[in-house]
Amino acid sequence: MCYFDYTLYKRVKKITFILKISIPIIIIAYLFLYAFTPQSFITSKPKLIVINKGSSLKEIVYRLYNKKVINNPYLFYFIGFISGYSRYIQEGTYYISINESPAKIYHEIVNGRVATSKVSIAPGLNIFEIAEILSKNHITNKKLFLKKCYDKKFLLSIKLDAPSAEGFLYPDTYIFKINSNPKDVIKDMVNNFYLKTKKIKPNYKDLIIASLIIKEADEKLKNSTGFISSVIHNRLKINMPLDIDSASIYAMNVKMYKNYLRDGNAYNVILNMKPRYLKVKSAYNTYLHYGLPPTPIANPDIEAIEAAMHPAKTKYLYYISTKTGKTIFSDNLSGQIKNIDKYLK
Structure with a gap:
């Protein structure tokens, strides 16, 4: 004869009911805790992560895991999938750290907060x-x-x-x-x-002169831009070669860049003058060619542009840069020679 234990039945039913409620709550609580907790409390530098246009959530998660900025790809994928974030992820390059929570990472890549x-x-x-x-x-x-x-x-x-x-x-x-x-x-x-x-509206010639000025000007002497501008304008008026070292350096950079495009050879930007640059065959070599270079040789600021447009009224034709960086001017060759003897020897 089989006896039905009603008390046991009620107890099992109650436990089953509790489990049906508690297990989903525990799972949700665990996912919530995972989503909003930093994946590591050991300080780590952010890494650059590139998300390409059209990348699937699976591809993105795989990339993040390989870069070691997430520690559980399955949970990270699951959160992105059930939240619907996967449909709104934006392409771009991001700084992402394992010190961030999954929720914060998704917030950044969904809102396009690129690096x-x-x-x-x-x-x-x-x-x-x-x-x-x-x-x-x-x-x-x-x-x-x-x-x-x-x-x-x-x-x-x-x-x-x-x-x-x-x-x-x-x-x-x-x-x-x-x-x-x-x-x-x-x-x-x-x-x-x-x-x-927009207020001064320089022309192309102004920019060329301004670029020469900014390369030659003494940073410590504010009004040197106007004086250098006067030297350039004065020389142009009498068809005298500009003899500007910076233009010869630029000629070498242009030459190196063309070689780089042709041969693929790596190159470093040339910054300092060497005697052999004076002989380089280039329209930028103002020792060999009269007048201005064909283009600007640098990117000037507003002060240099205004100096090019409004040079100081002087008779200067020469200048030198001293060992301390100061610019010394003269209006004739004999004065230039004296300055060289005084400041550079």
């Missing part, structure tokens, strides 16, 4: 120097940036009718996205140039 880098472009840097800075800060590819600086079709699309972007990349502090399209970087810098110069 950025703050860079300062000093007055007087040329496109080759700027390309190096941008590359070192992971902002854009050096080779692609320089190619776009010479891309006539692209330059015309941003209303820049010039042989290159040289002279139009305004020196300033910028915040760029990591792995930016070089077109966007150039466009931002050129737009800044137009914004800063």
Whole structure:
């Protein structure tokens, strides 16, 4: 004879009911705890993670796991799947750390909070120097940036009718996205140039002269830009060679860049003058060619541009840079020789 234990039945039913309620609660609580808890409390540097357009959630999770910024790919994937985040993830390059919670990581990549880098472009840097800075800060590819600086079709699309972007990349502090399209970087810098110069409206000749000034000017002497501008203008008036070292250095950089495009050989930006640069066959060599170089040789700031447009009224034809960086001027060759003997020997 079989006896039915009603008390036991009620107890089992109660336990079953509790389990049906508690197990989902425990699972939800665990997922919630995982989602909002940093995956590691050991301080670690953020890593650059690239999310390409059209990447699936599975591909993204796999990349994050390989970069060791998540420790449980299955739970991370599950949260992204059930939350619907996978449909809203934006392409871009992100700084992600294992010290972040999964919820924070999803928040960043869903809202497109891409990694950025703050860079300062000093007055007087040329496109080759700027390309190096941008590359070192992971902002854009050096080779692609320089190619776009010479891309006539692209330059015309941003209303820049010039042989290159040289002279139009305004020196300033910028915040760029990591792995930016070089077109966007150039466009931002050129737009800044137009914004800063809209009141004075320099022409192309002004920019060429301004670029020579900014390369030659004494940073410690504020009014040296006006004096150097007067030397350039005075020499141009009497058809006297400009004899500017900075232009010869630029000629070598242009030559090195062309070799780089042709042969693929790595190169470093040339910064210092050497005697052999005086003989380089180039339109930028102002020792061999009269008049101005064909393009700017650097990117000047507003002060240099204004100095080019409004030179100081002097009779100066010569100047030297002393060992301390000061610029000394003279209006004749004998004065120049005396200054050389006094300050450079």
